[in-house]
Amino acid sequence: MGMSVTIAAADERDVEHILKLQYLCYQSEAELYGDYGIEPLTQTLEDLRAELSRGHALVARLGDEVVASVRGELDETGTARIAKLIVHPRMRRHGLGGRLLDAIERRFAEDAASAAKRYRLFTGHRSDGNLRLYRRKGYAAVGSHEVGPRLTLVTLEKAA
Template sequence: MSNSTTTIALVEDDHAGELLTLRRAAFVTEAQLYDDPHIPPLTQTLAELREDLARDDVVTIGAWEGHRMIGSVRVEIEDEKATLGRLAVAPDKQARGIGTEMLFAVLPYLPEQTKEIWVFTGKDSKQNLAMYTKHGYEEQYDKAAGDLTYTYLRRVLGAAGAQPVSPEQPVSQDK
């Protein structure tokens, strides 16, 4: 984990360009792993990203160190289900617990009725799969999408709703 204070907050439209840059930088290694430079996080346009940020059923949060966005995650909400996607950490900040921070930081942004959280990642993304399973996500099924195969994982939230087990270090929450 970084020594600097990390602030978690909703990503607003005025940060769309920075978010697009972060995602592209973070997903290059995935593209290399799958030998596919056309994965969705690398092909999304700024206009498409802005449309996504404006959706009522999508919440995107970011992690900042000072004025720099170093992480983000997108959550699509449907009834009692939340689906995490595009979990991104700046390449120079990876392997420091920021991805884990994002997994826990998203929980207060979920509606009270949320009972389960789904996430998907490439079947060969061993580090991602290990992180998700370490934090209570269980593999459910694989699904092919073109040349890629995604593994879908689910975490059922406890009776207390979206209250996480404490992450390694506290995060300041700005909503």
């Protein structure tokens, strides 16, 4: 009998698992852009704890294993900034990223204290799979920002 993936709020016991998964998942992005100094690969455990305390964080578990995660926080303009949507490489292409994106949007919509007016996220300009997912989920490009000679971040948004 196979196990099913469950999505729940992340808690303190998940922090190290999220950081390890993040490191694994961002290897392909670092390779794609030729930059292994990107923030997801250099983030410390303390930085991650601080980030998680400021907003919402979700994990997807297969049994006890954290296989995916996403987080976000609301800014002063009512924008829910969604970040670091990660899925374990062996779990990709099964709809888990889309499920997590839907779940974090619902989390912001259901939380009266952090009800968002819009959702915003970003990804690298060469990250075709990410761009396809975000567009399929209703996000549209609203800008871009060159952060280095090989990387331009594309900002995407949709109304809440």
